[in-house]
Every structure is written in structure tokens, then in C-alpha cells.
Amino acid sequence: QVELVQSGGGQVHPGGSLKLSCAASGGSFSTFVMAWFRQAPGKEREFVAAIRWTSGSTYSDDSVKGRFIISRDSAKNSGYLQMNSLKPEDTAVYFCAVTSGDVIYTGAKGRYDYWGQGTQVIVSA
Numbered sequence: 001q002v003e004l005v006q007s008g009g010g011q012v013h014p015g016g017s018l019k020l021s022c023a024a025s026g027g028s029f030s031t032f033v034m035a036w037f038r039q040a041p042g043k044e045r046e047f048v049a050a051i052r053w054t055s056g057s058t059y060s061d062d063s064v065k066g067r068f069i070i071s072r073d074s075a076k077n078s079g080y081l082q083m084n085s086l087k088p089e090d091t092a093v094y095f096c097a098v099t100s101g102d103v104i105y106t107g108a109k110g111r112y113d114y115w116g117q118g119t120q121v122i123v124s125a
Contacts, residue, residue, distance in 0.1 A: 022096030
């Protein structure tokens with residue numbers, strides 16, 4: 001059983017930055033993908049970015065490209081989402097998630113087996 005524990009988040013002004021962390025424990029996947037999703041009030045949970053743990057290759061949604069950076073520290077079993085140039089429309093609850101294998105699923109949330117508890121990000125003046 002994999003447990004994902006998130007930290008970070010909070011409230012910032014537009015243009016500000018925040019960093020989210022996701023610490024993974026348990027499990028024994030030979031390879032996996034860690035992704036970040038977000039869910040704004042009244043909206044569907046949507047894909048933000050993902051990283052292939054073994055290779056470190058990443059993929060980000062167009063809405064965050066150039067602003068958000070996904071990374072991982074294998075030694076700490078932790079993934080990160082550095083969010084820069086934040087906009088009010090980035091306001092949401094952010095979730096990390098893990099799926100075994102090497103495929104990044106952007107729309108198929110059901111492919112992700114394990115989820116973090118979620119952390120609130122508010123971007124407001």
C-alpha cells in the first residue's frame with residue numbers, strides 16, 4: 001500500500017510562488033509516474049503535470065507550462081510542484097497521485113491508484 005502525504009500550499013497574491021511536496025511511502029513499483037491534479041470549486045479534477053520517476057521526464061498541461069515545474073527527489077521519495085507566476089485561476093485543491101508503469105495519463109484519473117490528501121492553494125489579491 002502506497003501512502004502519499006502532501007505539504008505546502010496556502011494563500012498568495014497573483015504573481016507569487018508556492019511549492020507543494022508529496023512524500024511517498026510503502027509500495028514497491030519497479031517504475032511509476034507521479035502526477036499533480038487540481039480541482040477548483042464546482043469543477044472537475046484536472047491534470048496539471050506529471051513526472052516519470054525513473055527517467056525524470058516530465059509533461060505539463062499547457063495552462064501551467066512555463067510557470068509550474070514538477071520535480072522529484074528519489075532519495076527522499078518525494079515529488080514537488082513549484083508554482084510560479086500564480087494566477088487567480090490557479091486557485092484549487094491540489095492532489096498528488098501515483099500510477100505504476102511509465103505512461104502519463106492526463107485524462108484518465110482512474111488510472112492513478114493512490115492519491116494524496118489534497119492541499120489548498122488560493123491565489124487572491
